[in-house]
Amino acid sequence: MAQQLDLIPSTRKRKNGEIAYKGILNCFIYVEEKRSADKITWVCEEKRKSLCGARLQTNLSMQVVNAQRNVHRNHIAESSKVEVMEAMIALKRRAVETQEPSSKIVNTALHCTSAVATAHLPLTDSLRRKVCRHRVAELGEAASFDIPSMVIPHRFKYYQQINSAAGHGCSSLVTPGQGDQHEEAGTPTQGQINSVQAAV
Ligand SMILES: [Zn+2]
Secondary structure, three states: OOOEOEEEEEEEEOOOOOEEEEEEEOOEEEEEEEEOOOEEEEEEOOOOOOOOOOEEEEEOOOEEEEOOOOOOOOOOOOHHHHHHHHHHHHHHHHHHHOOOOHHHHHHHHHHOOOHHHHOOOOOHHHHHHHHHHHHHHHHOOOOOOOHHHOOOOHHHOOEEEEOHHHOOOEEEEOOOOOOOOOOOOOOOOHHHHHHHHHHO
16 A cells, blocks of 8 residues: 655745645655656655655655655654644644634643653743744734733723633633722722812
8 A cells, every 4th residue: 555645834835825845754754856747756854964865756645656765874763853843733723723822822732742842842932922923924913812911900800810820811700899999990089070170
């Protein structure tokens, strides 16, 4: 049975604006070199860096039709690198498809990645910025934000943050008026009433 090349969208786009894909086979990563009417030639991503001469051909359904020269002499497969690529794709997809806070999306990505691969992921803060940037790029706005980082005027604090330290970001409704009364908006002080009356 023919082997199947898995495709992962790359960060680069092709000249015609289409998304470029990288191919994955047995944890080796390939980039497209050329394509004809019925075949695509893939070369190892380490072609320059490791002077790797491995190459293979697939049909347009990504079934491997020629793997005679698929030999990686100078380097080993990097399963952790493939895992990191997959984790970053999942992270970007969640950023666009869900409204979860960036901290939760990053936690999920870290949770689903093996310890070895996690060492190759960007730092947590950098990942969170990536989520926000990706949202702005794809949705035109930061669709979600991190509630703990917001400064909320006192008079709007009808929603009380609980479990914010644990990162769950759950909110519960607090009845207006339970908080301090003396800064309540819409209740003018006697001084304000006097000054309004003086102005009239
Ligand atoms: Zn190679």
